[in-house]
Amino acid sequence: MQPDKQNASLRITALVSVGKHPGSGRARRAEQDARAVEMAMTLAPEGLEVLHAGDPQADSLRAYAGMGLKRLRVLQQGTNADAVPALSQYLKQQKPDIILTGVRAESGESSGMTPYLLGEALGLPVVTRIAEIVSIDHGEANLLQALPRGQRRALRVPLPFVASVDMAAAAPRQSAFGPASRADLESQDIGMAVMDEVKAAWSEAPARKRPKRLKVVKAKTAADRFKAATAKSSGDGGKVLRDKPASEMAQAVFDLLLEEGVLR
Amino acid sequence: MSEDIIRRDPRAEWIARNRLHPLHQTMQASPAETRGPSGLIRRNPHAVGFIGPNGIKRIDRMNASGPATVGGRRAAGAAKEVELPLHRVENPDYYIAVVPDMVGGRLNGHDKDVIGQAHKLIGEIGGNGAVLTIVFGEHREEAFDKAGVDRLLHLQGDEYEGYSPELRVAALAQVEKEYAPRYWLLPDSVAAGFELGCRLAARIGERPATQAWQVGAEQTICRGAGGTSDITRQTPRLLLLAEECADQIDETRHEVLPVELVGTVAGHASIRDCGQVAVDPNAIPLAEAEFILSAGNGVSDWAQFHQAAEALGATEGASRVAVDDGNMPRFRQVGATGTWVTARVYVAVGISGAIQHMQGIGQCDKVIAINTDVGCDMVKRAALSVIGDSSEVLAELIRLAKAHRQEVVENAA
Numbered sequence A: 001m002q003p004d005k006q007n008a009s010l011r012i013t014a015l016v017s018v019g020k021h022p023g024s025g026r027a028r029r030a031e032q033d034a035r036a037v038e039m040a041m042t043l044a045p046e047g048l049e050v051l052h053a054g055d056p057q058a059d060s061l062r063a064y065a066g067m068g069l070k071r072l073r074v075l076q077q078g079t080n081a082d083a084v085p086a087l088s089q090y091l092k093q094q095k096p097d098i099i100l101t102g103v104r105a106e107s108g109e110s111s112g113m114t115p116y117l118l119g120e121a122l123g124l125p126v127v128t129r130i131a132e133i134v135s136i137d138h139g140e141a142n143l144l145q146a147l148p149r150g151q152r153r154a155l156r157v158p159l160p161f162v163a164s165v166d167m168a169a170a171a172p173r174q175s176a177f178g179p180a181s182r183a184d185l186e187s188q189d190i191g192m193a194v195m196d197e198v199k200a201a202w203s204e205a206p207a208r209k210r211p212k213r214l215k216v217v218k219a220k221t222a223a224d225r226f227k228a229a230t231a232k233s234s235g236d237g238g239k240v241l242r243d244k245p246a247s248e249m250a251q252a253v254f255d256l257l258l259e260e261g262v263l264r
Numbered sequence B: 001m002s003e004d005i006i007r008r009d010p011r012a013e014w015i016a017r018n019r020l021h022p023l024h025q026t027m028q029a030s031p032a033e034t035r036g037p038s039g040l041i042r043r044n045p046h047a048v049g050f051i052g053p054n055g056i057k058r059i060d061r062m063n064a065s066g067p068a069t070v071g072g073r074r075a076a077g078a079a080k081e082v083e084l085p086l087h088r089v090e091n092p093d094y095y096i097a098v099v100p101d102m103v104g105g106r107l108n109g110h111d112k113d114v115i116g117q118a119h120k121l122i123g124e125i126g127g128n129g130a131v132l133t134i135v136f137g138e139h140r141e142e143a144f145d146k147a148g149v150d151r152l153l154h155l156q157g158d159e160y161e162g163y164s165p166e167l168r169v170a171a172l173a174q175v176e177k178e179y180a181p182r183y184w185l186l187p188d189s190v191a192a193g194f195e196l197g198c199r200l201a202a203r204i205g206e207r208p209a210t211q212a213w214q215v216g217a218e219q220t221i222c223r224g225a226g227g228t229s230d231i232t233r234q235t236p237r238l239l240l241l242a243e244e245c246a247d248q249i250d251e252t253r254h255e256v257l258p259v260e261l262v263g264t265v266a267g268h269a270s271i272r273d274c275g276q277v278a279v280d281p282n283a284i285p286l287a288e289a290e291f292i293l294s295a296g297n298g299v300s301d302w303a304q305f306h307q308a309a310e311a312l313g314a315t316e317g318a319s320r321v322a323v324d325d326g327n328m329p330r331f332r333q334v335g336a337t338g339t340w341v342t343a344r345v346y347v348a349v350g351i352s353g354a355i356q357h358m359q360g361i362g363q364c365d366k367v368i369a370i371n372t373d374v375g376c377d378m379v380k381r382a383a384l385s386v387i388g389d390s391s392e393v394l395a396e397l398i399r400l401a402k403a404h405r406q407e408v409v410e411n412a413a
C-alpha cells in the first residue's frame, strides 16, 4: 500500500477533448470533460494537469484554460490520429495518481472507450461515471458513483486509477476570456501519431431520424384487430385482496415491495 | 408435452367420414383449428361455421357462440392460450453471445431488443446458430424461452452480486475463450451494458460499435458525436446496441438449455462496492424515481401519507385532484398534464385511475393499488390491489417498514 497522501501531493490529470454543441454544432468545451477539470481543480489545485491530444490550435481548448488554469498541455497530433497511444505513452511516464476523463466525447466516434483502453494499457482499475471523490486516505479513494434514477453508490478504489466523470458531478465553473488568453498552452510533439486506419473506411453523415417502433398488432382476423384497437385496460388483473384485516393486506404489499428490491 | 399426444378414436373418425350416420352432424363441430402431430396448426375449412336456419352457411368470426367441442379433441378454453412453436438448435455451429442488463433481475425491453437482434443476425448469416445469453447473479426472469434464449449461461456466486464489473469481464473473457462467439451483443445502456461492453472490448481487443441502431451481418449504422451523426461502418464483432435496434422475439419459444464454463474465472477486483448510499427520495426528479408512493383523492390524513413515504423511502407523487385541492405541490402531479413517470414500482393510494393519470404511469412495471373501490380502473391495471381504507393500510405499512428497518439495523450490528 502506498504511503498516505495529502491532497497537496496528489497528482491528477484531467483529459479534455473538443466538445460540440448539440444544437448549433459549434466547438465548445465538452460538458463532462469540464466537470472532470472542475473536480480535479477542487481536489488538487496544485497537482493538476489538463491534457489534450490533438490540434493545439483548437479554440475550444482556451475555454478550459478560462476556468483558471495556469497551463494546458497538448500532445500535438493530426486530427485523424488515434489519441489513445499518445496519451498512454505520456501517462506511462508521468504516472499521475488519478486520471479523469468524460464518459463519452461529444464529437468523433464518441464510443466512450478511452478510459477503458487507457486502463488496460496502463494496468489501472477503471471506475465508471463517478459523481464525486469524497476523500482519499491510506492510498485509497472513496468515490460516489452516479447510478440511473438519481441513485449513488459508494466505492473504494486504490490509487492510482482511471475514472470517467458523469454529468451528475458538480457543474464546472464559468470560463472567462482573460484567464483563457493568459494561460500557457504547452504543446509538445511526442513523435508518434498512430493513424486511425479503420476509421478511414467509415462514412459519417448527420444523424437520420430513427423510425419509431409501431405497436404491431399481430392479429389474424379482423375481429381480433378490432378488439386490440378498442380494448380498454385489459383486465388480465393482478391479485386482488379484500375483506381481510388491514395488517394482512399491508403485509402482502410490503412483501411485494421487498421482492422488487425497492426497500432499503 | 404428454397432453399433446393425439389419441385416435376410430369410431368417431368413421362417423365423421360417414355423412349418412345419424351422429355425423355433431361430429362436424370439431374445432376448425387443431395442432397436427408435427406441431403445426392445421385448419379444416369445412369445419368452420354452421348452417343457418335458412340453409346458408354462416361463419361467426367473433366466435361468440363458442360451439361446444365434441370428439374429445382440445377444449376450446385451452386453445385460447396459443402455445408457440419451439425453436430447437441442436449442436450449434456458432454462438452469438448476449449479455442482458437484467435490471431488477428481469429482462427489460432493451434486453429483449438485443436478443431479437441476435436472432436477426443468425437469420442473415444462416447456419445453425444459437443465442447464448449470459446472466450474472440471482435473477427473477421466468420467460427466457419466449424472449429467444437458446442457451443460458447462468453465473452464480456471491462475487457477482452487487457492482462487480471486473469479475464479470473476467468471466466474459473466459466465455470468449471457450465459446468464441461470432458476435458479442450488449445493450448500450447506463444500467450496466455500456460499461461491461467497453471493458470487454478493451480486454479482448475488439473495437466496438456503440449506439448501433441498424445492424446487418455486413454493415452497421451507429450514432456518433454524442448522437448527432450516423457512422456507417463494417459490422464489428462487438456491438453495443441502442434501444429498438431490432424487433423482439414473439412468435417462437426457445430451449433455454443451461450451459456452463469449464475453466475457472481468473479475475481480481480492485474496486470495492460499499453499497448504495441513501439519497433523499424527494430530491430525485419524479420522472426518474424508481419507487413512487402516489396519493389521490382517497387520502385524508396527509401527515400520515408523508410519514409513509419517508418510512418506505419512496418518492412522493399525486393525482391532479390532490394537487388542485392544495394537498400536494404542482410538481408532484403524475399524468398527462403532470410528469410522465418511469418508476419500476408505483403505489397508488386512493387514486381512481382516470385516463389522464394512467397515461402518466404507462411505463411503470409494477403498479400496486390501495383503494376502497374494486371496480376502479387502477385496480384493473394493478399487479396487486388491496381493497380497504387507505389510512388503515398506510398505518400498517409504516409499522412494517419501521420493524423492517429495526431488523436491518440489528442484523448489521
Ligand SMILES: Cc1cc2nc3c(=O)[nH]c(=O)nc-3n(C[C@H](O)[C@H](O)[C@H](O)COP(=O)(O)OP(=O)(O)OC[C@H]3O[C@@H](n4cnc5c(N)ncnc54)[C@H](O)[C@@H]3O)c2cc1C
Pocket (backbone or CB within 6 Å): B295, B296, B297, B298, B299, B318, B319, B320, B321, B322, B333, B334, B335, B336, B337, B338, B339, B349, B350, B351, B352, B353, B354, B355, B356, B357, B360, B370, B371, B372, B373, B376, B388, B389, B390, B391
Ligand atoms: C385536461 C385534463 C387533464 C388532466 N390531467 C391530469 C393529470 O395529469 N394527472 C391526474 O392525476 N389527473 C388529471 N386529470 C384529472 C383526472 O381526470 C381525474 O380527475 C383525476 O386523476 C382523479 O384523481 P383521483 O383519482 O385522485 O380522484 P378520484 O377520481 O376522486 O378518486 C379517488 C379514489 O380514491 C378512492 N378512495 C376514496 N376514499 C378512500 C379511502 N379512504 N381509502 C382508499 N381509497 C379511497 C375512491 O374509491 C376513488 O377510487 C386531468 C383532467 C383533465 C380534464
